[in-house]
Amino acid sequence: VTHYRKDYLPPDFLIETVKLKFELDPNATLVSSELMLRRNPQSDGLAQKLFLNGEGLTLKAIFIDDEELTEKDYDIDESGLTLNRVSDRFVLKTCVEIDPANNAALEGLYVSGDKFCTQCEAEGFRKITFYMDRPDVLAEFFVRIEADKTQYPLLLSNGNKLDSGDLSENKHYTEWHDPFLKPCYLFALVAGDLDLLADEFVTHSGRKIALELYVDKGKLDQSQFAMESLKNAMAWDEKRYNLEYDLDLYMIVAVGDFNMGAMENKGLNIFNTKYVLANPATGTDQDFENIESVIGHEYFHNWTGNRVTCRDWFQLSLKEGLTVFRDQQFTEDMRSKAVKRIDDVKVIRSYQFAEDAGPMAHPIRPDAYIEMNNFYTVTVYNKGAEVIRMLHTLLGEEGFQKGMSLYFKRHDGSAATCDDFVAAMSDANQFNLDQFKYWYSQAGTPTLRVDYDYDESNQCLKLHFSQNNAHESASEPYFIPVKLGLVGTKGNQVSFSSAEFGLTNVEEGLIIVTQPNQTVNLEGVSEEVIPSLLRDFTAPVKLDINYSDQQLAYLFANDGNTFNRWDAGQRLMQRFLIDEEDSIKESIAEAFRALLNDQSIDNAFKARCVQIPDLKTLFENDPNGRIDSLIERRKTLKKFLGIALEDTWSRLYNQLHRASDLDLDGVSVANRALKNASLDYMAFSSEQHEAIVIKQFEDAKLMTEELSAFSIANHHELEVASKITQAFYDKWHSEPLVMDKWLAIQASVDSLDTLNRIQTLRHDRVFNIKNPNKVRALFSTFAALNFSQFHRIDGAGYRLIAEAIIEIDEFNNQVAANLAKQFSSAAKLDDARKMHVQQQLKKVIDKENLSKDVFEVVSKTLESI
Ligand code: ARG
Ligand code: ZN
Numbered sequence: 001v002t003h004y005r006k007d008y009l010p011p012d013f014l015i016e017t018v019k020l021k022f023e024l025d026p027n028a029t030l031v032s033s034e035l036m037l038r039r040n041p042q043s044d045g046l047a048q049k050l051f052l053n054g055e056g057l058t059l060k061a062i063f064i065d066d067e068e069l070t071e072k073d074y075d076i077d078e079s080g081l082t083l084n085r086v087s088d089r090f091v092l093k094t095c096v097e098i099d100p101a102n103n104a105a106l107e108g109l110y111v112s113g114d115k116f117c118t119q120c121e122a123e124g125f126r127k128i129t130f131y132m133d134r135p136d137v138l139a140e141f142f143v144r145i146e147a148d149k150t151q152y153p154l155l156l157s158n159g160n161k162l163d164s165g166d167l168s169e170n171k172h173y174t175e176w177h178d179p180f181l182k183p184c185y186l187f188a189l190v191a192g193d194l195d196l197l198a199d200e201f202v203t204h205s206g207r208k209i210a211l212e213l214y215v216d217k218g219k220l221d222q223s224q225f226a227m228e229s230l231k232n233a234m235a236w237d238e239k240r241y242n243l244e245y246d247l248d249l250y251m252i253v254a255v256g257d258f259n260m261g262a263m264e265n266k267g268l269n270i271f272n273t274k275y276v277l278a279n280p281a282t283g284t285d286q287d288f289e290n291i292e293s294v295i296g297h298e299y300f301h302n303w304t305g306n307r308v309t310c311r312d313w314f315q316l317s318l319k320e321g322l323t324v325f326r327d328q329q330f331t332e333d334m335r336s337k338a339v340k341r342i343d344d345v346k347v348i349r350s351y352q353f354a355e356d357a358g359p360m361a362h363p364i365r366p367d368a369y370i371e372m373n374n375f376y377t378v379t380v381y382n383k384g385a386e387v388i389r390m391l392h393t394l395l396g397e398e399g400f401q402k403g404m405s406l407y408f409k410r411h412d413g414s415a416a417t418c419d420d421f422v423a424a425m426s427d428a429n430q431f432n433l434d435q436f437k438y439w440y441s442q443a444g445t446p447t448l449r450v451d452y453d454y455d456e457s458n459q460c461l462k463l464h465f466s467q468n469n470a471h472e473s474a475s476e477p478y479f480i481p482v483k484l485g486l487v488g489t490k491g492n493q494v495s496f497s498s499a500e501f502g503l504t505n506v507e508e509g510l511i512i513v514t515q516p517n518q519t520v521n522l523e524g525v526s527e528e529v530i531p532s533l534l535r536d537f538t539a540p541v542k543l544d545i546n547y548s549d550q551q552l553a554y555l556f557a558n559d560g561n562t563f564n565r566w567d568a569g570q571r572l573m574q575r576f577l578i579d580e581e582d583s584i585k586e587s588i589a590e591a592f593r594a595l596l597n598d599q600s601i602d603n604a605f606k607a608r609c610v611q612i613p614d615l616k617t618l619f620e621n622d623p624n625g626r627i628d629s630l631i632e633r634r635k636t637l638k639k640f641l642g643i644a645l646e647d648t649w650s651r652l653y654n655q656l657h658r659a660s661d662l663d664l665d666g667v668s669v670a671n672r673a674l675k676n677a678s679l680d681y682m683a684f685s686s687e688q689h690e691a692i693v694i695k696q697f698e699d700a701k702l703m704t705e706e707l708s709a710f711s712i713a714n715h716h717e718l719e720v721a722s723k724i725t726q727a728f729y730d731k732w733h734s735e736p737l738v739m740d741k742w743l744a745i746q747a748s749v750d751s752l753d754t755l756n757r758i759q760t761l762r763h764d765r766v767f768n769i770k771n772p773n774k775v776r777a778l779f780s781t782f783a784a785l786n787f788s789q790f791h792r793i794d795g796a797g798y799r800l801i802a803e804a805i806i807e808i809d810e811f812n813n814q815v816a817a818n819l820a821k822q823f824s825s826a827a828k829l830d831d832a833r834k835m836h837v838q839q840q841l842k843k844v845i846d847k848e849n850l851s852k853d854v855f856e857v858v859s860k861t862l863e864s865i
Contacts, residue, residue, distance in 0.1 A: 005314040005367045011132055012047040013037045013086075015139040018184075020129065024147035024191055026101035026111055030060070033096075033129045035139075038089040053080040053126035053133040056108075057096040065090050081130045094130050103127075104770050104811035112257035113216060114151065115192025117270055119263055122313055122372040125184035135310045136415040138181040145191060146173045152191040154214070156251060158182070158266045178266055180246065181413060183309055188265030190214070190253045197223045201231050201245070204238045209245050214253040215277065222277040226252070226291055233296040236330050241404060243303045252276065252295075256736060259772050259814050260376065262294050264301035271298070274737055274773060280662060282738055284704045285669045292334065297327040308408065311415040313372045317364040317440075318418050320376075321384020325392070328385060335666055338562035339604045345537045345563070348386060350616040352378040353445050353542070357620070358824035359864035360857065361443045361471060365418050370856040373814050379443075386540040387439045391422075393481050393510065393538050394436075395429050402428040435514060436479040444471020446478055448513065449544045454528055461486070461496065461522040463531065465513045467541075480513040483538040483561075486522070486529035491558040494529045496522040507560070508535065530554065535561040549575060553587050557594060562605060569595075569609050577613065577633050578622045585637065589644040596648050603656075604670035607677050612638055615787040625828035627791050631750070642684030649685075653678040653692070662701060676708035683716040690718050697724055703738070711745050729766075739766040740777040747782040754789045755796055758782060769808065772815050779804045783822035790822075791829070795836030798823070802840035805854060806847050813851035820844070820857040827864045834865055841865075 019034040039045060059076065062069045064083070075082045083092070103110035108127025109118050118128070126133040145155040149172040155164075159178030166172050194214040201209045211230060215223050230252070237243045252269045254276035262271040275294035278287045304326065305319035332340045355361060355378055362375065364384040369375050392400045403425035407416075410424060418440050426433040446469040454461050467477055485508040486494040493507045498520065503509040511520050530551050534543045547555070547568075552575070555568035572588055575581045595601065595609055613621075618630045642649065656675035661668055679696070682689045697709035710728050713721040725746065732738040743766070746757055761767055761778060768774050783790045783801050790797040801822060809816035826837040844850070845858050 002368050002370055003372075005312070005365070008312050008314075010042045011040050011134065011137055012043045013050055013132065014040045015132060015137055017140045017142065018131075019142045019144075021144045022109075022146065022189060024100075024116055024145065024152065026116075027099050029098050029100055029109065029116075031096050031098060031109075031129045033092075033094050033131070035092045035131070036089075037086075037092060048085060050083045050086045051080055052083070052092075052130040053123070054096070054130040055079060055126050057098060057127070057130065059094065059096055061093070061095040063093040066093075080126065092130075096129055098128065105813060106257055106259050106772070107814065109189065110257070112255040113192070115190060115194065115255065116147075116152070117192075117253065117255050118187065118189050118265075119259060119270065120187050120265075121185040121263060122316075122376075123185070125187055128187075131184055133184055134312065135183040135185060136312065138183055138309070138413075138415065140181055141176075141178045141187065143176045143178075143189070144173055145176075145189065146171055147191050151193065153193050154191060156188075156190040156214075156253070156268055158186070158188055158268050159247060160249060180266060180306070182266050182306065183415070186264070186266045186306060186309075188263070188268040188270055190268065190270065193217065194253070195220050197227055199227050199231065201234050201250075203234075203244045205244060207244075207248070209234075209247075210249045212249065212251045213276070214251065216254070216256070216273075219254075219277055222279045222282060223254075225278055225283075225288055226254075226276045226295055229292040229295040230299060232292070232334065233299040233330060236296070236333065237300060237303070237326075240329065240333070241303070241326070241401070245302065246307070250299075252298075256773070257771055259812070262298050264298040264305055266302070266306050269298045271295075272773065274740070277737060280664065280702050282703055282732075282735055284707055284741075285664070285672060287703075288664060289331065289335070293327050293331050296330040297323055300326045300330070303408070307413065308411045309415045311417050313369075313375070314366055315417050316375065317380045317384035317387075318416060318421055320381045321364060321386075322388050322421070324381050324385035325388040328389075336602070336604055339608060341536055341563050342566050342605075342608050344382070344385075346614075346617070347378065347382055348537075348540055350614060350620065352383050352540070354616065354620045354825055355379050356383070356443060356445045356471070359827070359860040360821065360824055363441050363443045363473065365440045367441075371813075371817070371851075371853045373853060374817055374856055383540055386537075390436075390439070390481055390539055391425050391433075393483070394512075395425065395431060399429045399431070400425070433479075435477075438474075438476045438478055442469065442471065442474035442476065442478075444469045444474050446474070446480070446541045447544050448480060448482075448534070448539075448541045450531075450533060451546070452531055454525065456528070459523065459525050461525045461529065461531070463520045463522065463533075464517070465515075465520065466517045467513060467515075477514060477516045478539075478541075480539045480541060481510055482513055482533055483508065483510050483535040485509075485532045485535060485560055486525060487532050487555060487558055487560065488527050488529055493560045494525060494527060497524040498522055510538070532559050532561055532564045534564075536563045537567075547571070549581070549584055549587065553591050556591050556609075566605070566609055570613050573612055573637065574618070574621060576637055577618055577630060580629075580633070585640050585644075588637070589641055592641060592645055593648060596645070596652060602670060603674040604666070607670065607673035610641075610674075610677050610681075612641075616784070619787070619825065619828070625825070625830075627787060627829070627833070631788050638681070639684045642681040645681065646685040649678040649681045653682060657696075660705075672702075672704050676704070676712075679708065680712055680715075683712055683718070690720060693718060694720055694724070697727075703741075707741055707745075710742075714745050714749050717749070717751060733766055736766070736771075736773070740773050743767065743774065743777040744781040747778050748785045750786065750788045752789075754782070754786060755792075755800060758800065769804075770811065772812070775804070775808060775815055775819070779819055780822065783819070791833060793832060795833075795840070798833075798836050798840045802844050805844055809847065809851050809854050813853040816851065817853035817857050820854050820861070823861050824857075824864075826861060838862065838865055 016036040021032040023030040100109045101111045107124040143157040155174040157176035162175045162177050164174040197213040199211040247267045254271045254273045256273050258272035300323050304322045310318050406428040407424035446467050449466045451464045488494040495505050495507050497504045501511045552568050552572045559565040575584045656671045693709050700706035713724045805816050805819050
């Protein structure tokens with residue numbers, strides 16, 4: 001069944017308080033629940049029956065107001081429980097049995113390692129007990145947990161611990177109370193024997209918060225950084241948003257089996273180990289940045305998500321887009337703003353633009369879904385964050401913060417909508433956002449086409465904009481903020497004015513495109529210029545502007561905006577890669593040389609600039625999706641740059657290698673990034689590169705260094721690759737997260753042998769198909785990053801992934817459906833490949849008992865081909 005946003009109705013009943021008792025046992029856990037229900041004054045008051053969600057529950061007992069129900073009082077089917085006659089206020093007691101040890105879907109209550117844990121968002125609570133499993137039902141939770149004391153010394157849930165004590169038969173219990181009303185998707189429970197890293201944070205107003213980070217035994221030496229990140233996030237949210245933590249206790253638990261990154265359960269976050277565990281020997285620089293960002297993200301949800309939650313799941317971007325925007329700002333403030341912006345835009349251009357052009361395209365606030373879990377997407381999250389960023393750009397920091405205060409003032413403690421959020425921003429600033437709201441309702445990526453002409457006698461630059469959106473849902477023009485500057489012929493920034501947009505003699509300014517076709521006049525432009533538009537990517541659009549090759553090279557060298565400077569370099573390379581302009585190779589090499597020799601430029605930025613656009617982005621940008629040609633030309637360009645700049649790469653490598661240290665600060669991270677990029681290019685030329693790779697691998701004290709050497713050895717298929725691969729395995733085989741990297745790199749090697757390699761790896765003892773991190777490392781990496789082998793012309797790459805989907809869907813629908821999304825660009829492929837995809841996906845869709853998760857993705861994909 002399809003669910004529609006327009007069908008929303010307030011719930012007939014509200015739940016005031018919930019009392020839960022868990023008697024934990026891996027195969028037979030008893031969950032007793034006591035719900036105080038009352039009729040919702042905002043409903044029509046007519047409902048005689050009440051439906052409660054519940055899936056896979058074995059009912060043991062059921063009472064209303066202490067009267068045991070008989071068969072005729074209720075009905076149960078595979079989706080839940082219907083009470084056939086209810087009064088205005090009553091207490092429902094149920095007891096159900098569940099089997100957490102056999103819950104490989106990792107949704108609801110399940111076992112990971114030797115511990116119990118939960119994942120309830122979006123609709124997993126219904127696998128724990130009968131409940132009104134929807135985010136607009138907010139209740140006060142009381143939880144009692146009972147379990148064996150030896151195996152589960154720790155028994156955790158949301159809020160504050162009220163009581164604990166011993167029971168007979170070596171059992172014990174704890175009792176928890178969460179004073180903040182919450183929807184059931186924020187419920188959490190953890191039980192097990194874990195190591196604890198304890199710390200403390202004193203809030204702005206002087207309250208002491210206990211911080212507790214729980215990890216598997218023996219992993220404390222990988223948990224310091226996550227704790228530091230948490231304290232930084234708490235301080236940052238106070239400083240930038242004036243938001244303080246509300247409970248006295250904040251707990252984080254890391255688990256190895258987790259469908260996604262992490263979950264913001266009130267007071268008890270549950271994390272994938274990938275976003276908690278790292279020390280410099282096991283985690284790369286990128287891992288540390290990711291940990292800091294996800295720890296921040298879940299912490300920031302305490303206000304944007306928990307204190308104000310979503311009315312229904314169509315509103316998901318209300319909390320996710322906003323919270324991603326906040327975590328991006330956090331990283332920008334902690335690290336380099338310009339570099340973070342580049343990294344975030346790359347995600348939009350590679351993954352989000354592709355999603356917006358594919359069969360699963362949806363607005364950031366979707367209108368319909370079959371399975372909600374399929375809509376935790378780069379569109380809802382990352383394009384959602386871009387939409388919030390546009391509001392920030394339009395209103396400024398101060399105006400945006402005014403809007404946030406009003407939003408909390410109006411909606412704290414309740415469930416809100418995207419419209420509510422925009423209304424708060426609009427009302428707080430007297431800023432009309434009516435047209436802006438099409439960003440919430442229309443899917444697809446608009447193209448913003450710009451032509452310009454300069455009238456010297458009037459010192460006027462005319463910019464002619466036209467916007468276009470191919471998606472069928474998009475008939476209305478967008479409200480598009482465009483930040484711009486003008487670059488003069490001597491590398492200077494030329495000032496300009498615009499009466500229309502209130503700009504007088506500025507070197508950079510914001511204009512707004514609102515019409516399908518619109519001309520903007522810039523006055524007081526004293527010389528011929530090259531316009532630098534959409535600086536910092538102020539809107540999630542494709543900018544189409546006809547620069548000459550020379551102008552692009554010039555902007556790459558001279559644009560005053562760091563982001564646009566990088567972007568010019570990327571566009572320049574696409575002239576070779578997509579437009580097949582062979583002669584431009586030389587100017588790219590020239591531009592790289594100038595950039596790399598410029599001492600005034602920071603190494604993190606240089607490292608981004610020398611990265612050739614990835615195949616995903618190229619495939620998305622190439623109107624004809626010519627896989628083979630893109631792969632070939634990308635290889636050619638990389639090799640050419642490796643050889644043409646041979647001396648530069650090895651000079652850089654040696655310089656940075658000599659200066660390298662073990663620090664994790666920005667400069668050290670940047671140096672390593674550029675150093676390892678250089679080594680990658682050196683592998684095409686330098687005679688000694690193999691020796692250098694071996695030495696770097698053997699000497700490495702940091703995972704960043706070790707992994708780069710390992711990766712380069714594999715990707716360049718150096719003779720030493722198999723030895724290094726074995727050595728890496730011998731050293732790290734008992735660290736699952738490091739083994740994920742080991743699998744991922746081998747899966748992404750562009751070699752005809754990779755399919756066989758994957759068949760071997762999936763039988764290795766470090767691989768486990770039930771573990772989502774392992775599936776992502778081996779299969780998702782292969783499909784997403786290994787273009788040449790996934791898209792093998794014989795269809796064998798597609799077959800591998802289709803068979804994995806069928807196998808995984810037997811026990812984990814979410815992970816299977818995510819893997820199925822790897823086929824979403826199929827419509828763009830050539831006929832031969834399309835046919836193979838079709839054949840494989842038909843196999844998937846014909847599978848018996850196919851989940852609705854996979855069905856939704858695959859049926860839409862097949863329709864699109
Ligand atoms: N709310 C979590 C986060 O963004 C993610 C939950 C994902 N849930 C899902 N069913 N995919 O941090
Ligand atoms: Zn989130």
